[in-house]
Amino acid sequence: MNGMGLYEERNTWVHRSDPVTKLFYGITVSAIPYILPYMGVAAFFLCLNILLLVLAKVFKKILPILFLSFFLMLSIVIVHGIFHPDNRTPLFSAGGIHFYREGLSLAALLIIRLLNMICGFGVVVLTTKPDLLVNGLVQTGLSPRIGYVIHSVFRIIPQMAATVNKIKDAQRARGVETEGNLLTRAKALFPLLVPVIMSSLIATKERTMALELRGFGSKGKRTFLKEYEEGRYSRQARWFFLLLLFGSAVWRVLI
């Protein structure tokens, strides 16, 4: 089990870029296609993100994540292609079901936005060590508590997954059928869920105590083992992204 979450170690300029600035980038490129409802805008940012993923040598790593959203995309196509209220122009039929141009073009926009968002955050998550990101954010002024929550998502979820496997093995050793058809597996879920949830709650309580005992609730000034140094041109880049966001919001209001 690697504890780094989705981070992929590579030596590229994307990896070396300032983590906080990368986060600004991720938010900006994911948000703009939602603010500006044009296919072209969404397609442009999607291409940009794919280019960055390729340059960062992590494109292959995004594919399984994209695949996970495949069913969501399929349902978008079906729902909008067949049932959207604006559907007027039939495009093609499959097995007696008509798909319409209006619904499908909306579905295409939604899908490109979704892909763009996944790839945009992929650029951030796959190329940034979580601790560097959180360290940077906290030293830039984020509350340490929120920083902790962000980091624990990367850290604790893999641990919970490991706990699930451990409990699954334990239940199997005691004769619970965990493999087989859907019904068997559904039945096996209950003896799994209760201990998983309980043990997570207990672990959370103990961890909270341990954090308190190490002065996490301290209100005094903190210091940092790793000093965060802002990357070159980071300031400018962040302002640029903010400006892009703001500009597109203004554009949206004006049109």
Place this chain on the structure above:
Amino acid sequence: MKKIVVEGLKYRYPGAERLALDDVSFEVNAGELIGIIGKNGSGKSTLCYALTGLVPHFFRGAYGGRVLLDGLEVKTSTVAEISRKAGLVFDNPFTQISAAKETVFEEIAFGLENAGVPREEMAERIEWSMKLLGIEGIREKNPFELSGGQMQRVAIAGMLVMKPDILILDEPTSQLDPQGTEEVFQVIRNLAKEGMTILVAEHKVEKLAEYADKLLLLHDGKCAAFDAPKRVFSMENAESYGVELPLAAQIAKELDLRDEAGLYPAAPDELLALLKGRLQGAAGTDERFTE
């Protein structure tokens, strides 16, 4: 100098009917190493929490009496304030890993960062604590990928590095092998010699017999005894309190061997000395018989 003063401490967990701590009073001097013993559920962990402010600040519940740490009253201070004075290590090392750090070195730094210790001093103190616990070799490892014993050492180092005046350990060697246990006890004894006040809740009576200055015996939340280990092990009703005797004391009790003070020996060499004495005595009588 009194480092810890506990006066009439009573505590009940929220929703519980029974008092977890019932009128506990004791005093500990600076540099003493105290063992806390008692059956499961006798209040050992609760006492550890009460000495670090988790009781009552984290658990709430009904609280009476008072706990003073170097004059600092626990009831009216925050856990973060108390954490500068008293540190606590739990038995489960897994939940003590902060989950905010990628390497052992950074993990140990966590408490120092919160306390605002300057960076230059940090590195020095982390090196010191890693050396004490013999974990310099795993400094770059991910804390979650360690074995239970290594994790436990990291957890202790993470607390020691804050150099608390008072260190409380709740079964700190639960995941350690005999060798590791011995090492940890040697470390804490040396720290006590340097003036750190240490309380250890522990089931391993052999180690306590060897290292502790005094034992605090808890029974149903009450303080049943607070005395030198030998005295506690020699109590008439020790077994009714669930006190497990160290092997030396068990053998001595079986043979009714007592030292000049009328106490059972707690350490093997003491037992040996007493046994030799008796054998020589017996040999002496034998000689007289043969004459």
